[in-house]
Amino acid sequence: MKVLLIGSGGREHALAWKLAQSPLMEAFYAAPGNPGIAEHAALVALDVDDHGAVIAFCKEKAIDFVVVGPEAPLVAGLADVLRAAGIAVFGPSAAAAQLEGSKGFTKDLCARFDIPTGAYQRFNNAPKAKAYVRAEGAPIVIKADGLAAGKGVTVAMTLDEALPAIDDCFEGAFGSAGAEVVVEAFLDGEEASFFCLCDGKHALPLATAQDHKRVGDGDTGPNTGGMGAYSPAPVMTPEMVERTMKEIIEPTMRGMAEMGTPFSGVFFAGLMITAKGPELIEYNVRFGDPECQVLMMRMKSDLLPLLYATATGTLDQVSAEWIDDPALTVVLASKGYPGGYDKNTPIAAMPAETAGAKVFHAGTAVKDGKLVATGGRVLNATATGKTVAEAQARAYALVDQVAWENGFCRRDIGWRAIAREKN
Numbered sequence: 001m002k003v004l005l006i007g008s009g010g011r012e013h014a015l016a017w018k019l020a021q022s023p024l025m026e027a028f029y030a031a032p033g034n035p036g037i038a039e040h041a042a043l044v045a046l047d048v049d050d051h052g053a054v055i056a057f058c059k060e061k062a063i064d065f066v067v068v069g070p071e072a073p074l075v076a077g078l079a080d081v082l083r084a085a086g087i088a089v090f091g092p093s094a095a096a097a098q099l100e101g102s103k104g105f106t107k108d109l110c111a112r113f114d115i116p117t118g119a120y121q122r123f124n125n126a127p128k129a130k131a132y133v134r135a136e137g138a139p140i141v142i143k144a145d146g147l148a149a150g151k152g153v154t155v156a157m158t159l160d161e162a163l164p165a166i167d168d169c170f171e172g173a174f175g176s177a178g179a180e181v182v183v184e185a186f187l188d189g190e191e192a193s194f195f196c197l198c199d200g201k202h203a204l205p206l207a208t209a210q211d212h213k214r215v216g217d218g219d220t221g222p223n224t225g226g227m228g229a230y231s232p233a234p235v236m237t238p239e240m241v242e243r244t245m246k247e248i249i250e251p252t253m254r255g256m257a258e259m260g261t262p263f264s265g266v267f268f269a270g271l272m273i274t275a276k277g278p279e280l281i282e283y284n285v286r287f288g289d290p291e292c293q294v295l296m297m298r299m300k301s302d303l304l305p306l307l308y309a310t311a312t313g314t315l316d317q318v319s320a321e322w323i324d325d326p327a328l329t330v331v332l333a334s335k336g337y338p339g340g341y342d343k344n345t346p347i348a349a350m351p352a353e354t355a356g357a358k359v360f361h362a363g364t365a366v367k368d369g370k371l372v373a374t375g376g377r378v379l380n381a382t383a384t385g386k387t388v389a390e391a392q393a394r395a396y397a398l399v400d401q402v403a404w405e406n407g408f409c410r411r412d413i414g415w416r417a418i419a420r421e422k423n
Helices: 010-019 051-060 071-075 078-084 103-113 126-136 159-170 238-258 291-298 303-312 388-399 415-422
Strands: 002-007 027-032 065-068 088-090 120-123 140-144 153-156 181-185 190-198 203-211 214-216 220-223 228-231 265-274 277-284 327-334 357-361 364-367 370-373 377-384
Touching: 002 010, 002 051, 010 027, 010 291, 010 303, 010 357, 010 377, 027 051, 051 078, 065 078, 065 303, 071 078, 078 088, 088 303, 103 120, 103 181, 103 238, 103 277, 120 126, 126 140, 126 159, 126 181, 140 159, 153 159, 153 220, 159 181, 190 238, 190 291, 190 303, 203 238, 203 291, 228 291, 228 388, 238 265, 238 277, 291 327, 291 377, 327 388, 357 388, 377 388, 388 415
Parallel strands: 002 027, 002 065, 065 088
Antiparallel strands: 120 181, 140 153, 140 181, 190 203, 190 265, 203 228, 214 220, 228 327, 265 277, 327 377, 357 377, 364 370
Protein backbone atom coordinates (compact mmCIF):
# COMPACT_ATOMS: atom_id res chain seq x y z
CA MET A 1 0.00 0.00 0.00
CA LYS A 2 1.14 3.56 -0.74
CA VAL A 3 0.25 5.78 2.20
CA LEU A 4 0.23 9.52 2.91
CA LEU A 5 0.14 10.69 6.55
CA ILE A 6 -1.08 14.26 7.21
CA GLY A 7 0.35 16.13 10.21
CA SER A 8 3.53 17.17 11.99
CA GLY A 9 3.15 16.56 15.74
CA GLY A 10 3.97 13.95 18.35
CA ARG A 11 0.77 12.03 17.58
CA GLU A 12 1.78 11.82 13.91
CA HIS A 13 5.33 10.69 14.76
CA ALA A 14 3.85 7.87 16.87
CA LEU A 15 1.46 6.91 14.04
CA ALA A 16 4.32 7.05 11.49
CA TRP A 17 6.56 4.88 13.69
CA LYS A 18 3.82 2.26 14.02
CA LEU A 19 2.58 2.41 10.40
CA ALA A 20 6.15 2.05 9.06
CA GLN A 21 6.37 -1.36 10.80
CA SER A 22 3.58 -2.76 8.58
CA PRO A 23 4.61 -5.41 6.04
CA LEU A 24 1.83 -3.97 3.82
CA MET A 25 3.66 -0.63 3.47
CA GLU A 26 5.07 -0.14 -0.04
CA ALA A 27 5.69 3.63 -0.07
CA PHE A 28 5.20 6.06 2.83
CA TYR A 29 4.95 9.86 2.65
CA ALA A 30 4.15 12.48 5.30
CA ALA A 31 3.04 16.10 4.88
CA PRO A 32 4.48 18.25 6.31
CA GLY A 33 6.00 15.82 8.87
CA ASN A 34 8.83 16.60 11.28
CA PRO A 35 12.46 15.43 11.77
CA GLY A 36 11.29 12.39 13.76
CA ILE A 37 8.73 11.37 11.13
CA ALA A 38 11.52 11.67 8.51
CA GLU A 39 13.05 8.49 10.02
CA HIS A 40 10.01 6.55 8.78
CA ALA A 41 8.49 8.40 5.80
CA ALA A 42 9.51 10.68 2.92
CA LEU A 43 8.56 14.23 3.90
CA VAL A 44 6.52 16.26 1.40
CA ALA A 45 6.27 20.07 1.50
CA LEU A 46 2.51 20.09 0.91
CA ASP A 47 0.18 22.82 2.16
CA VAL A 48 -2.50 20.57 3.68
CA ASP A 49 -4.98 23.48 3.58
CA ASP A 50 -4.69 23.41 -0.21
CA HIS A 51 -6.96 20.45 -0.88
CA GLY A 52 -6.29 20.59 -4.61
CA ALA A 53 -2.55 20.21 -4.01
CA VAL A 54 -3.15 17.21 -1.73
CA ILE A 55 -5.32 15.51 -4.37
CA ALA A 56 -2.76 16.25 -7.11
CA PHE A 57 0.02 14.70 -5.01
CA CYS A 58 -2.08 11.60 -4.28
CA LYS A 59 -2.81 11.14 -8.00
CA GLU A 60 0.84 11.70 -8.98
CA LYS A 61 2.15 9.13 -6.47
CA ALA A 62 -0.80 6.71 -6.84
CA ILE A 63 -1.55 6.97 -3.11
CA ASP A 64 -3.90 4.20 -1.94
CA PHE A 65 -4.65 5.54 1.53
CA VAL A 66 -4.46 8.83 3.43
CA VAL A 67 -4.28 8.96 7.23
CA VAL A 68 -5.24 12.37 8.64
CA GLY A 69 -3.63 12.98 12.05
CA PRO A 70 -4.84 16.38 13.34
CA GLU A 71 -8.36 17.73 13.78
CA ALA A 72 -8.13 21.02 11.82
CA PRO A 73 -7.88 19.42 8.31
CA LEU A 74 -10.82 17.12 9.20
CA VAL A 75 -13.02 20.02 10.34
CA ALA A 76 -11.98 21.82 7.14
CA GLY A 77 -13.28 18.91 5.03
CA LEU A 78 -10.07 17.30 3.74
CA ALA A 79 -11.53 13.79 4.15
CA ASP A 80 -14.59 14.74 2.06
CA VAL A 81 -12.42 15.99 -0.81
CA LEU A 82 -10.27 12.85 -0.76
CA ARG A 83 -13.33 10.56 -0.71
CA ALA A 84 -14.87 12.48 -3.61
CA ALA A 85 -11.64 11.86 -5.56
CA GLY A 86 -11.93 8.11 -4.88
CA ILE A 87 -9.06 7.96 -2.36
CA ALA A 88 -9.52 5.92 0.84
CA VAL A 89 -9.04 8.13 3.91
CA PHE A 90 -8.90 7.58 7.66
CA GLY A 91 -10.86 10.40 9.28
CA PRO A 92 -14.43 11.70 9.45
CA SER A 93 -16.26 14.03 7.07
CA ALA A 94 -16.47 17.73 7.97
CA ALA A 95 -20.09 17.18 9.07
CA ALA A 96 -19.10 14.32 11.40
CA ALA A 97 -15.98 16.20 12.62
CA GLN A 98 -18.35 18.72 14.23
CA LEU A 99 -18.19 16.32 17.20
CA GLU A 100 -14.88 18.04 17.92
CA GLY A 101 -15.34 21.22 15.90
CA SER A 102 -18.35 22.34 17.97
CA LYS A 103 -18.76 21.58 21.67
CA GLY A 104 -22.40 22.71 21.37
CA PHE A 105 -23.07 20.23 18.55
CA THR A 106 -21.84 17.38 20.76
CA LYS A 107 -23.84 18.48 23.79
CA ASP A 108 -26.99 18.72 21.64
CA LEU A 109 -26.29 15.21 20.28
CA CYS A 110 -25.97 13.91 23.88
CA ALA A 111 -29.27 15.54 24.83
CA ARG A 112 -31.06 14.11 21.78
CA PHE A 113 -29.75 10.54 22.11
CA ASP A 114 -29.65 10.30 25.90
CA ILE A 115 -25.87 10.07 26.25
CA PRO A 116 -24.69 10.77 29.83
CA THR A 117 -22.93 14.15 30.10
CA GLY A 118 -22.98 17.24 32.32
CA ALA A 119 -25.96 19.64 32.16
CA TYR A 120 -25.22 22.60 29.84
CA GLN A 121 -26.40 25.77 28.10
CA ARG A 122 -25.13 27.46 24.91
CA PHE A 123 -24.64 31.24 24.69
CA ASN A 124 -23.75 33.72 21.95
CA ASN A 125 -23.25 36.74 24.25
CA ALA A 126 -21.45 37.43 27.52
CA PRO A 127 -24.25 39.00 29.64
CA LYS A 128 -26.56 35.97 29.28
CA ALA A 129 -23.70 33.52 29.89
CA LYS A 130 -22.65 35.44 33.02
CA ALA A 131 -26.22 35.59 34.34
CA TYR A 132 -26.47 31.80 33.95
CA VAL A 133 -23.12 31.25 35.68
CA ARG A 134 -24.12 33.52 38.60
CA ALA A 135 -27.38 31.59 38.95
CA GLU A 136 -25.66 28.17 38.82
CA GLY A 137 -22.63 29.09 40.96
CA ALA A 138 -19.18 27.49 40.94
CA PRO A 139 -17.47 25.13 40.31
CA ILE A 140 -18.54 25.34 36.66
CA VAL A 141 -16.92 24.77 33.25
CA ILE A 142 -16.59 27.41 30.49
CA LYS A 143 -15.76 26.22 26.97
CA ALA A 144 -15.16 28.04 23.71
CA ASP A 145 -17.43 26.24 21.23
CA GLY A 146 -14.89 25.79 18.42
CA LEU A 147 -11.34 24.46 17.94
CA ALA A 148 -8.94 26.21 20.32
CA ALA A 149 -5.96 23.79 20.30
CA GLY A 150 -6.77 22.46 23.76
CA LYS A 151 -6.79 25.93 25.29
CA GLY A 152 -10.44 27.07 25.25
CA VAL A 153 -11.58 25.28 28.40
CA THR A 154 -11.68 26.77 31.90
CA VAL A 155 -12.61 24.60 34.86
CA ALA A 156 -13.61 27.47 37.15
CA MET A 157 -13.63 26.70 40.87
CA THR A 158 -14.92 30.22 41.68
CA LEU A 159 -17.07 32.88 39.98
CA ASP A 160 -13.94 35.08 39.88
CA GLU A 161 -12.41 32.52 37.51
CA ALA A 162 -15.59 31.82 35.53
CA LEU A 163 -16.62 35.37 34.60
CA PRO A 164 -13.26 36.47 33.05
CA ALA A 165 -13.15 33.15 31.15
CA ILE A 166 -16.43 34.14 29.47
CA ASP A 167 -14.96 37.53 28.57
CA ASP A 168 -11.83 35.84 27.12
CA CYS A 169 -13.99 33.81 24.75
CA PHE A 170 -16.18 36.67 23.52
CA GLU A 171 -13.29 39.16 23.34
CA GLY A 172 -11.39 36.97 20.88
CA ALA A 173 -8.74 35.21 23.00
CA PHE A 174 -9.49 32.04 20.99
CA GLY A 175 -10.38 33.73 17.68
CA SER A 176 -13.57 32.54 16.01
CA ALA A 177 -13.63 29.46 18.30
CA GLY A 178 -15.02 31.68 21.08
CA ALA A 179 -17.89 33.21 19.11
CA GLU A 180 -20.18 30.86 21.00
CA VAL A 181 -19.68 29.57 24.54
CA VAL A 182 -20.87 26.36 26.20
CA VAL A 183 -21.32 26.53 29.97
CA GLU A 184 -21.60 23.14 31.62
CA ALA A 185 -21.85 21.50 35.00
CA PHE A 186 -18.65 20.53 36.78
CA LEU A 187 -18.34 16.74 36.91
CA ASP A 188 -16.59 15.26 39.91
CA GLY A 189 -14.59 12.06 39.43
CA GLU A 190 -11.53 10.71 37.66
CA GLU A 191 -10.83 11.55 34.03
CA ALA A 192 -10.00 8.93 31.42
CA SER A 193 -9.44 8.86 27.66
CA PHE A 194 -11.20 6.12 25.69
CA PHE A 195 -10.40 5.33 22.05
CA CYS A 196 -12.59 3.42 19.63
CA LEU A 197 -12.41 2.95 15.86
CA CYS A 198 -15.70 3.34 13.99
CA ASP A 199 -16.54 2.76 10.30
CA GLY A 200 -20.07 4.19 10.49
CA LYS A 201 -21.72 0.87 11.36
CA HIS A 202 -19.23 -1.07 13.47
CA ALA A 203 -17.13 -0.03 16.45
CA LEU A 204 -13.84 -1.56 17.64
CA PRO A 205 -12.73 -0.48 21.12
CA LEU A 206 -9.01 0.20 21.35
CA ALA A 207 -7.29 1.05 24.63
CA THR A 208 -7.68 3.52 27.48
CA ALA A 209 -5.30 6.18 28.76
CA GLN A 210 -5.11 8.96 31.30
CA ASP A 211 -3.80 12.40 30.31
CA HIS A 212 -2.31 15.07 32.58
CA LYS A 213 -3.67 18.42 31.41
CA ARG A 214 -2.24 20.89 33.93
CA VAL A 215 1.24 22.26 33.45
CA GLY A 216 2.61 21.70 36.98
CA ASP A 217 3.33 18.79 39.31
CA GLY A 218 0.36 17.71 41.43
CA ASP A 219 -2.05 18.85 38.67
CA THR A 220 -1.44 22.56 39.36
CA GLY A 221 -1.31 25.58 37.05
CA PRO A 222 -3.08 26.28 33.76
CA ASN A 223 -4.52 23.64 31.42
CA THR A 224 -2.33 22.62 28.47
CA GLY A 225 -2.72 20.32 25.48
CA GLY A 226 -1.37 17.56 27.76
CA MET A 227 1.90 17.16 29.70
CA GLY A 228 2.01 13.38 29.74
CA ALA A 229 -0.12 10.24 29.71
CA TYR A 230 -0.14 6.55 30.52
CA SER A 231 -2.08 3.54 29.29
CA PRO A 232 -4.12 1.65 30.38
CA ALA A 233 -6.17 3.83 32.77
CA PRO A 234 -6.86 1.68 35.89
CA VAL A 235 -10.19 3.46 36.44
CA MET A 236 -11.40 1.96 33.12
CA THR A 237 -12.23 -1.52 34.38
CA PRO A 238 -13.72 -4.06 31.93
CA GLU A 239 -17.17 -3.18 33.32
CA MET A 240 -16.54 0.56 32.76
CA VAL A 241 -15.35 -0.12 29.19
CA GLU A 242 -18.51 -2.14 28.51
CA ARG A 243 -20.71 0.64 29.92
CA THR A 244 -18.85 3.26 27.88
CA MET A 245 -19.46 1.30 24.68
CA LYS A 246 -23.14 0.74 25.48
CA GLU A 247 -24.06 4.12 26.98
CA ILE A 248 -21.78 6.51 25.03
CA ILE A 249 -20.08 5.10 21.90
CA GLU A 250 -22.92 3.03 20.42
CA PRO A 251 -25.64 5.71 20.85
CA THR A 252 -23.24 8.24 19.28
CA MET A 253 -22.61 5.96 16.29
CA ARG A 254 -26.35 5.33 15.82
CA GLY A 255 -27.20 9.00 16.38
CA MET A 256 -24.65 10.26 13.87
CA ALA A 257 -25.97 7.82 11.25
CA GLU A 258 -29.57 8.82 11.98
CA MET A 259 -28.66 12.51 11.54
CA GLY A 260 -27.18 11.75 8.10
CA THR A 261 -23.59 12.31 9.24
CA PRO A 262 -22.24 8.78 9.77
CA PHE A 263 -18.92 8.76 11.61
CA SER A 264 -15.83 7.06 10.18
CA GLY A 265 -12.54 7.39 12.04
CA VAL A 266 -11.52 7.28 15.69
CA PHE A 267 -13.74 8.35 18.56
CA PHE A 268 -11.60 9.83 21.31
CA ALA A 269 -14.01 10.15 24.21
CA GLY A 270 -12.86 12.30 27.10
CA LEU A 271 -14.67 10.74 30.05
CA MET A 272 -15.31 11.56 33.69
CA ILE A 273 -15.86 8.45 35.77
CA THR A 274 -18.34 9.74 38.34
CA ALA A 275 -20.36 8.03 41.08
CA LYS A 276 -23.01 7.40 38.38
CA GLY A 277 -20.55 5.80 35.93
CA PRO A 278 -18.95 7.10 32.71
CA GLU A 279 -20.03 10.58 31.58
CA LEU A 280 -18.86 12.29 28.39
CA ILE A 281 -16.81 15.47 28.85
CA GLU A 282 -16.11 15.90 25.12
CA TYR A 283 -15.34 14.09 21.88
CA ASN A 284 -12.27 14.46 19.74
CA VAL A 285 -12.27 12.99 16.25
CA ARG A 286 -8.59 12.00 16.06
CA PHE A 287 -6.08 10.22 18.25
CA GLY A 288 -5.12 12.07 21.42
CA ASP A 289 -1.79 13.80 21.81
CA PRO A 290 0.07 12.58 23.94
CA GLU A 291 -2.24 9.55 24.42
CA CYS A 292 -1.51 8.24 20.90
CA GLN A 293 2.15 7.81 21.86
CA VAL A 294 1.33 5.35 24.68
CA LEU A 295 -1.33 3.57 22.60
CA MET A 296 1.09 2.91 19.74
CA MET A 297 3.72 1.63 22.22
CA ARG A 298 1.21 -0.93 23.55
CA MET A 299 -0.37 -1.99 20.24
CA LYS A 300 0.67 -5.49 19.17
CA SER A 301 -1.41 -5.55 15.97
CA ASP A 302 -0.42 -4.07 12.64
CA LEU A 303 -1.99 -0.58 12.66
CA LEU A 304 -2.33 -0.15 8.89
CA PRO A 305 -5.07 -2.79 8.25
CA LEU A 306 -7.01 -1.52 11.28
CA LEU A 307 -7.11 2.04 9.93
CA TYR A 308 -7.82 0.82 6.39
CA ALA A 309 -10.73 -1.36 7.63
CA THR A 310 -12.11 1.73 9.39
CA ALA A 311 -11.92 3.71 6.15
CA THR A 312 -13.48 0.98 4.00
CA GLY A 313 -16.35 -0.15 6.26
CA THR A 314 -14.86 -3.57 7.11
CA LEU A 315 -14.07 -3.01 10.80
CA ASP A 316 -16.09 -6.09 11.77
CA GLN A 317 -13.43 -8.23 10.04
CA VAL A 318 -10.42 -7.13 12.15
CA SER A 319 -9.38 -7.10 15.80
CA ALA A 320 -6.76 -5.27 17.88
CA GLU A 321 -4.24 -6.90 20.19
CA TRP A 322 -2.31 -5.16 22.97
CA ILE A 323 0.68 -5.94 25.16
CA ASP A 324 -0.28 -6.11 28.83
CA ASP A 325 2.61 -3.89 29.93
CA PRO A 326 1.65 -0.28 30.67
CA ALA A 327 3.24 2.57 28.71
CA LEU A 328 3.93 6.11 29.92
CA THR A 329 4.92 9.29 28.09
CA VAL A 330 6.39 12.53 29.46
CA VAL A 331 6.05 15.75 27.45
CA LEU A 332 9.11 18.00 27.31
CA ALA A 333 7.88 21.53 26.67
CA SER A 334 9.52 24.91 26.03
CA LYS A 335 9.97 27.02 29.18
CA GLY A 336 7.02 29.43 29.41
CA TYR A 337 4.47 27.05 27.84
CA PRO A 338 1.42 27.27 27.78
CA GLY A 339 2.22 31.01 27.71
CA GLY A 340 4.87 32.63 25.49
CA TYR A 341 8.16 30.80 24.85
CA ASP A 342 11.37 31.15 22.84
CA LYS A 343 11.45 29.36 19.50
CA ASN A 344 14.36 27.70 17.66
CA THR A 345 16.24 26.80 20.87
CA PRO A 346 18.89 24.09 20.23
CA ILE A 347 18.42 20.44 21.22
CA ALA A 348 22.02 19.26 21.48
CA ALA A 349 21.50 15.54 22.14
CA MET A 350 18.74 12.90 21.97
CA PRO A 351 18.69 9.32 23.31
CA ALA A 352 18.62 6.44 20.83
CA GLU A 353 15.53 4.26 20.55
CA THR A 354 15.71 0.99 22.49
CA ALA A 355 13.16 -1.82 22.90
CA GLY A 356 10.02 -0.26 24.41
CA ALA A 357 11.59 3.18 24.85
CA LYS A 358 11.53 6.03 22.34
CA VAL A 359 11.44 9.83 22.18
CA PHE A 360 8.83 11.10 19.71
CA HIS A 361 9.21 14.52 18.05
CA ALA A 362 6.26 16.88 18.58
CA GLY A 363 7.51 20.42 17.85
CA THR A 364 10.96 20.22 16.24
CA ALA A 365 12.72 21.25 13.04
CA VAL A 366 16.18 21.03 11.54
CA LYS A 367 17.73 24.47 10.93
CA ASP A 368 21.27 24.86 9.56
CA GLY A 369 21.80 21.15 10.15
CA LYS A 370 20.89 21.36 13.82
CA LEU A 371 17.80 20.09 15.70
CA VAL A 372 15.79 22.93 17.27
CA ALA A 373 12.57 23.25 19.29
CA THR A 374 9.86 25.11 17.39
CA GLY A 375 6.75 24.39 19.46
CA GLY A 376 5.32 24.59 22.96
CA ARG A 377 5.21 20.82 23.40
CA VAL A 378 8.42 19.58 21.80
CA LEU A 379 9.33 15.98 22.67
CA ASN A 380 7.54 12.93 24.12
CA ALA A 381 9.73 10.54 26.12
CA THR A 382 7.79 7.27 25.98
CA ALA A 383 8.48 3.87 27.54
CA THR A 384 6.86 0.60 28.59
CA GLY A 385 7.45 -1.34 31.80
CA LYS A 386 6.07 -4.27 33.78
CA THR A 387 4.40 -1.70 36.07
CA VAL A 388 3.49 1.98 35.65
CA ALA A 389 6.29 2.80 38.13
CA GLU A 390 8.80 0.96 35.91
CA ALA A 391 7.46 2.64 32.74
CA GLN A 392 7.73 6.01 34.54
CA ALA A 393 11.34 5.34 35.60
CA ARG A 394 12.29 4.37 32.04
CA ALA A 395 10.55 7.43 30.54
CA TYR A 396 12.31 9.83 32.92
CA ALA A 397 15.63 8.10 32.17
CA LEU A 398 15.03 9.11 28.53
CA VAL A 399 14.12 12.67 29.60
CA ASP A 400 17.43 12.94 31.46
CA GLN A 401 19.35 12.01 28.31
CA VAL A 402 17.87 14.89 26.30
CA ALA A 403 20.28 17.85 26.18
CA TRP A 404 17.98 20.86 25.78
CA GLU A 405 18.46 23.83 28.09
CA ASN A 406 15.10 25.46 27.30
CA GLY A 407 13.05 22.36 28.11
CA PHE A 408 10.99 21.47 31.17
CA CYS A 409 8.58 18.70 32.16
CA ARG A 410 6.36 17.53 34.95
CA ARG A 411 8.10 15.02 37.21
CA ASP A 412 4.99 13.18 38.43
CA ILE A 413 3.35 11.72 35.30
CA GLY A 414 1.43 8.57 36.27
CA TRP A 415 1.20 9.46 39.97
CA ARG A 416 -2.39 8.26 40.38
CA ALA A 417 -1.68 4.84 38.87
CA ILE A 418 1.57 4.45 40.83
CA ALA A 419 -0.27 5.26 44.09
CA ARG A 420 -2.77 2.51 43.15
CA GLU A 421 0.06 0.04 42.51
CA LYS A 422 1.44 0.67 46.01
CA ASN A 423 -1.92 -0.02 47.70
